[in-house]
Amino acid sequence: MANAKTCVFCRIVAGEIPSTIVYEDDEFIAFRDLNPVALTHVLIIPKRHIEALASLDDSDVKTLGKMVLIAPKIAAGDKLSGGYRLITNQGKDAGQLVDHLHWHVIGGNHLGKIG
Numbered sequence: 734m735a736n737a738k739t740c741v742f743c744r745i746v747a748g749e750i751p752s753t754i755v756y757e758d759d760e761f762i763a764f765r766d767l768n769p770v771a772l773t774h775v776l777i778i779p780k781r782h783i784e785a786l787a788s789l790d791d792s793d794v795k796t797l798g799k800m801v802l803i804a805p806k807i808a809a810g811d812k813l814s815g816g817y818r819l820i821t822n823q824g825k826d827a828g829q830l831v832d833h834l835h836w837h838v839i840g841g842n843h844l845g846k847i848g
Contacts (some may be wrong), residue, residue, distance in 0.1 A: 741833075742831055744763065750783060752764035756806060756807060760799060761779055761780060765804060766837070771839045772840070773836070774839050778798060778833055784832045785824065785832065800846065801836075811841065813841060815843075817840030818839045
């Protein structure tokens with residue numbers, strides 16, 4: 734498990750690792766994924782180190798509400814009028830590669846059905 738000193742996303746927040754930032758405010762940053770799976774693939778992360786969904790509690794409701802409202806801003810900026818996905822992975826078996834809560838905004842081309 735990563736901590737705030739070793740976490741790659743925390744290092745991006747600190748400016749130690751370059752990234753293409755598409756959104757930033759006092760609490761969140763969003764940047765383009767280095768290995769996109771679609772024309773638009775942006776990661777939204779809280780600047781505060783939170784390992785995963787399973788780390789959250791009732792005190793994080795406001796944080797999550799603010800975080801989800803960033804996705805439509807990114808979609809509008811990338812002109813995703815045909816739709817997009819907002820995805821998060823919880824744990825290694827689900828594909829979580831970085832131990833820092835993050836959401837993927839994916840779109841820009843037909844993504845097909847899930848399920």
